[in-house]
Amino acid sequence: QAKQVGRNNYRYYSPEMNRHAEERIAMETALSRAIENNELFILYQPKMDVMSNRISGMEALLRWNHPVFGAVPPQRFIRLAEEVGLIHSIGYWAIRNACRQNREWQRINPARMKVAVNLSARQLGDDKLIDNITNILAETMLEARYLELEIAESAVMADPDKAIAVLNALRDIGVSVAIDDFGAGYSSLAYLKQFPIRAVKIDQSFVQGVPFSRSDAAITKAIINLAHSLECSVIAEGAETQQQFDFLRDNDCDSVQGFFFSEPVSAEHFTDLLRVQANLHIH
């Protein structure tokens, strides 16, 4: 028994193996309708400046709530979207909405901040990336310097020469780039020097090991020093405790993001955080 999935794509099932495959197809179909059905939304997590202890930016984190599948973890639906080619529509939806939201925050908050949006490997390879980002910035009236793209080290290293070209093009239109999950991939230092990047994000697997794991502490310090010597800012992600925060501050990390300060929250809740911080009178 064969069932057609998309173009010229036949899959064969035996009765034992098909439950999993059918759920996947159902999820793929559901994901293809997630935008029109208003099932996607974005949470924002503050990035805290270590010296001032104030919010200095935010990361947009995509969420998908489906009536049957429930809250599907981003790791799962982003990977599915990558595999079936839905990542472009979903990814640009996320960038557009994050830009629009940041523009809105700029109207009420004089302290302007960058919004960071994640970009997957396949998005990085999109020939229309620069044109589409340019159009989204024009449409949402957000200045390019207030958009940052977070690209995982592993995505950059999948095709480093191509990545250098894309990162240069992003820099030319004024959008900044942070290397995400740094330390978990396999960058050669020779390449790292050639990437026009503003910031490096230390992978949470190391951050969560400090200060007690000697190797995680050593790696974290080495990444901070490396980033600074390349004139990049360093941000630690996944900080959950006071001890982790103290270690990062004492070792000159520039910013920290993690449950220690705040989980990812709705745009409305984030507005409250900004209001408290700025003592704003937003009506």
Ligand code: C2E
């Ligand atoms: P990421 O970019 O590395 O995001 C950091 C993840 O760590 C987020 O998971 C965040 O909720 C989580 N996190 C933050 N602080 C803490 C902490 O203190 N402790 C722990 N245990 N976790 C913390 P989330 O939201 O589940 O996102 C997972 C991944 O999905 C992201 O990893 C990113 O790679 C991807 N993703 C999310 N939104 C988008 C998007 O709009 N586009 C693309 N292409 N990928 C996205």
Ligand code: MG
């Ligand atoms: Mg990220």
Ligand code: MG
């Ligand atoms: Mg990360």
Ligand code: MG
């Ligand atoms: Mg991660």
